[in-house]
Amino acid sequence: MDPLLGESGSRVLMMGNEAIARGAIEGGVQFVSGYPGTPSSEVIMSLSRVSSKLGILVEWFVNEKVAFEAAFSASSAGLRSMVTMKAPGINVASDALLSAAYAGVNGGMIILVADDPGPHTTQTEQDSRFYALLSNLPLIEPSTPQEAKDMVVWGFELSEEVNLPVILRTTTRVNHTSSDVLLGDLKILNRKPVFKKDPPRYVRASMRWNLDRHVWLNKCMSQVPSLASKYPFDIMLLKGDYGIITSGVSYTYVLESLRRLGFELCSILRIGLVNPISMDNLSKFLSHCRKVLFVEELEPFIEERVRALSTIMNLDVEFHGKFDGILPREGEFNIEIVENAIAQVFGFKSSTPSIKSLSVEPPPRSPVMCAGCPHRNSYYALLKAIRDLGFKVDEIPVFGDIGCYALSLQKPLEAIWTEHCMGASISMALGIKLSGYDKPVIATIGDSTLFHAGLPALVDAVHFNANIVVMILDNATTAMTGHQPHPGSSVRADGSPARAVDIVSVVKGIGVDKVEVIDPYDIPKTIDVLKRALLNRDGVYVVVCRRTCAILSRRMGEKFHVVKVNYDVCRKCKVCISTYGCPAMSWDPARGPVIQSSCNGCGSCAYVCPFKAIEVY
Amino acid sequence: MINEFNVVVCGVGGQGILTFSRILASAAVKLGYNVRVGETLGMSQRGGMVQSFIRFGLGVLSPLIPVGGADVVVSLDYIEALRVFKYASRDSTIIINSNTIPPISALIGDGRMPSLSDVVKVYGEVTNKVYILDADGLAIRAGLPTATNIVLLGFLCKLFQEILPPNILRDTVAENVPSRYVRENILAFDLGFNVNKFDLGL
Numbered sequence: 001m002d003p004l005l006g007e008s009g010s011r012v013l014m015m016g017n018e019a020i021a022r023g024a025i026e027g028g029v030q031f032v033s034g035y036p037g038t039p040s041s042e043v044i045m046s047l048s049r050v051s052s053k054l055g056i057l058v059e060w061f062v063n064e065k066v067a068f069e070a071a072f073s074a075s076s077a078g079l080r081s082m083v084t085m086k087a088p089g090i091n092v093a094s095d096a097l098l099s100a101a102y103a104g105v106n107g108g109m110i111i112l113v114a115d116d117p118g119p120h121t122t123q124t125e126q127d128s129r130f131y132a133l134l135s136n137l138p139l140i141e142p143s144t145p146q147e148a149k150d151m152v153v154w155g156f157e158l159s160e161e162v163n164l165p166v167i168l169r170t171t172t173r174v175n176h177t178s179s180d181v182l183l184g185d186l187k188i189l190n191r192k193p194v195f196k197k198d199p200p201r202y203v204r205a206s207m208r209w210n211l212d213r214h215v216w217l218n219k220c221m222s223q224v225p226s227l228a229s230k231y232p233f234d235i236m237l238l239k240g241d242y243g244i245i246t247s248g249v250s251y252t253y254v255l256e257s258l259r260r261l262g263f264e265l266c267s268i269l270r271i272g273l274v275n276p277i278s279m280d281n282l283s284k285f286l287s288h289c290r291k292v293l294f295v296e297e298l299e300p301f302i303e304e305r306v307r308a309l310s311t312i313m314n315l316d317v318e319f320h321g322k323f324d325g326i327l328p329r330e331g332e333f334n335i336e337i338v339e340n341a342i343a344q345v346f347g348f349k350s351s352t353p354s355i356k357s358l359s360v361e362p363p364p365r366s367p368v369m370c371a372g373c374p375h376r377n378s379y380y381a382l383l384k385a386i387r388d389l390g391f392k393v394d395e396i397p398v399f400g401d402i403g404c405y406a407l408s409l410q411k412p413l414e415a416i417w418t419e420h421c422m423g424a425s426i427s428m429a430l431g432i433k434l435s436g437y438d439k440p441v442i443a444t445i446g447d448s449t450l451f452h453a454g455l456p457a458l459v460d461a462v463h464f465n466a467n468i469v470v471m472i473l474d475n476a477t478t479a480m481t482g483h484q485p486h487p488g489s490s491v492r493a494d495g496s497p498a499r500a501v502d503i504v505s506v507v508k509g510i511g512v513d514k515v516e517v518i519d520p521y522d523i524p525k526t527i528d529v530l531k532r533a534l535l536n537r538d539g540v541y542v543v544v545c546r547r548t549c550a551i552l553s554r555r556m557g558e559k560f561h562v563v564k565v566n567y568d569v570c571r572k573c574k575v576c577i578s579t580y581g582c583p584a585m586s587w588d589p590a591r592g593p594v595i596q597s598s599c600n601g602c603g604s605c606a607y608v609c610p611f612k613a614i615e616v617y
Numbered sequence: 618m619i620n621e622f623n624v625v626v627c628g629v630g631g632q633g634i635l636t637f638s639r640i641l642a643s644a645a646v647k648l649g650y651n652v653r654v655g656e657t658l659g660m661s662q663r664g665g666m667v668q669s670f671i672r673f674g675l676g677v678l679s680p681l682i683p684v685g686g687a688d689v690v691v692s693l694d695y696i697e698a699l700r701v702f703k704y705a706s707r708d709s710t711i712i713i714n715s716n717t718i719p720p721i722s723a724l725i726g727d728g729r730m731p732s733l734s735d736v737v738k739v740y741g742e743v744t745n746k747v748y749i750l751d752a753d754g755l756a757i758r759a760g761l762p763t764a765t766n767i768v769l770l771g772f773l774c775k776l777f778q779e780i781l782p783p784n785i786l787r788d789t790v791a792e793n794v795p796s797r798y799v800r801e802n803i804l805a806f807d808l809g810f811n812v813n814k815f816d817l818g819l
Contacts, residue, residue, distance in 0.1 A: 360729075362696045581721055
């Protein structure tokens with residue numbers, strides 16, 4: 001049986017994101033939306049396994065803003081809903097977020113935003129807790145997968161009691177940690193959507209109404225701490241008069257550090273209701289302690305607020321944390337960092353051993369595009385086309401975007417110049433062209449990213465008749481985050497059929513009249529088409545590089561060629577490795593290139609070899 | 618019942634490190650322990666490095682293993698063993714597969730490739746419990762070349778039978794691998810468990 005449907009009272013191993021998914025089911029969710037993004041994606045991926053059985057809607061939407069608005073609408077109509085995203089996703093959804101706070105919800109709504117201290121897989125170490133202040137909405141944060149599940153259930157209750165969406169903020173070390181989780185009861189709600197017309201609440205066109213709703217929102221928020229007090233969001237352990245205020249996964253590092261230091265008398269306030277902070281709990285804790293250390297990752301969010309509140313409460317407590325440099329604002333914490341900070345502030349000797357330096361360093365192992373990845377060919381052909389036309393590769397900007405193809409920044413291709421945010425490749429190519437850049441510029445963008453945020457920029461590029469090349473790297477999936485479908489796919493999240501939106505028709509519909517579709521496994525043709533595009537001097541030229549992701553085609557059992565090296569012909573020039581860099585190709589100094597079992601048989605390396613030493617059968 | 622048992626597993630994306638973790642962690646749940654698995658799995662499918670921390674015991678709380686805190690280090694790729702060196706101490710047991718997938722950076726000439734004996738020497742200076750195993754070879758013998766992870770799990774089980782009862786771990790292997798490859802995986806586990814020819818450290 002799927003662990004998501006496990007029996008109440010059983011203890012099962014679950015990843016944090018699966019626990020959140022289970023929490024949504026235990027909370028009676030009926031509508032779940034999101035856009036893929038590490039470390040949040042597994043919530044919808046796991047829910048989509050059981051959604052049809054439970055009769056709940058679980059779907060990947062085109063971007064986080066649309067996903068948010070759809071879930072918000074479901075909750076306006078009385079259903080319980082959840083929307084999931086990684087940290088940059090809440091930036092995309094923020095316009096909708098702030099207005100939603102003024103309208104409030106009828107059915108409970110959870111907004112999951114997964115931050116990434118480290119960072120492991122995110123462009124910035126954004127601290128999304130500030131969105132709770134900006135939107136003036138409740139924000140809760142768990143420390144473990146078990147709490148992540150429980151807080152979803154309590155969050156739905158709180159959301160309905162206070163009529164506001166509740167932000168569930170997590171970090172990678174909760175989302176991607178697996179743990180034993182005690183399951184609760186499943187709840188099936190079967191509510192029918194009822195949307196009552198109420199213009200002062202839902203129409204933001206009247207400034208008078210907006211002022212009234214602002215007053216309403218502040219009043220609701222003032223009730224949150226007392227409504228939330230029946231759920232154990234905060235954990236308080238009052239012992240000695242030295243204390244630690246902490247939240248999120250840092251709480252677990254604090255507990256282990258105290259045990260290692262033998263500091264059993266330390267008092268702890270673990271804040272789970274991060275916005276608004278419960279003044280009751282805080283004043284009780286601060287009255288008890290004369291010296292307090294704040295242990296929270298990224299910004300001093302709680303520290304700053306508690307320091308301000310203690311002034312209002314007229315309490316004289318000695319505070320330590322980020323403002324005096326005891327703990328860093330960058331990177332993720334671990335037991336060593338936390339233990340050293342506690343030892344330093346409270347006068348203990350840290351038990352952490354010093355790290356011995358290595359006498360031999362391992363060579364770096366960066367993620368690379370997979371064996372048979374069509375994107376490698378697209379960039380290889382692009383760089384070849386640029387050189388063949390007599391340009392230097394460092395004078396033709398190649399704007400990148402978010403997806404697997406950003407890995408083209410690695411050696412040997414080193415292709416993209418930028419990776420900024422979703423959809424920025426086209427707008428940045430447009431911007432430099434409109435600034436008067438007189439050489440060709442290229443935007444490279446994936447299919448899912450094009451739908452997410454690339455289309456508005458393409459509309460402007462057509463509108464201004466900007467002379468740019470747009471390569472759409474269409475691998476038929478959202479590959480980087482685990483192969484989720486997108487509007488160009490013919491399936492929905494649960495695998496049921498969907499109507500695929502045709503990229504070429506969309507591009508033509510916008511008004512691009514120069515559109516070509518090529519298969520990047522055909523390298524010579526790809527080079528020819530890209531040369532034509534680079535020489536175009538009028539308007540937008542779109543080249544759709546279409547070939548299904550190599551991982552997906554392998555899973556679907558597609559058979560390609562057998563690739564062999566003819567060592568009688570090979571001159572060991574290493575061009576195959578130094579210019580193309582497929583990870584299926586290793587090197588034996590005595591023989592030359594060695595094709596490994598990870599080869600998917602695309603045969604592209606045969607084109608790359610100048611001596612025709614690679615044979616394809 | 619033990620209070621804390623920490624295993625670091627590392628290797629390259631695609632080697633089945635997450636499956637290794639899931640099996641070990643599921644077995645620990647069955648044994649009634651608190652369990653945490655902390656994983657660095659971003660872009661693991663793209664040939665990047667993967668490190669997984671499996672912790673179980675009655676007192677386990679956080680998902681990370683402290684420096685010098687590994688009871689066992691298991692490396693599916695001997696180069697990758699160097700990247701988790703800081704978790705080893707003189708009490709640690711080190712289990713290393715005698716093979717490596719050279720990173721592209723080394724093929725292009727960015728870094729010198731350390732040899733297996735370099736790696737053994739590094740660990741040998743810290744602990745005398747360093748086991749080198751041709752797990753790839755045993756996996757091929759089991760009829761499933763991708764079962765290197767399960768061979769190493771079998772060997773780990775052999776060394777820590779009092780903590781990890783072999784029958785429970787073997788059953789958990791069967792529950793967590795594709796049903797059509799159960800036979801090969803169990804064989805791989807048993808080959809790892811019954812191994813008596815390995816290079817012991819220096």
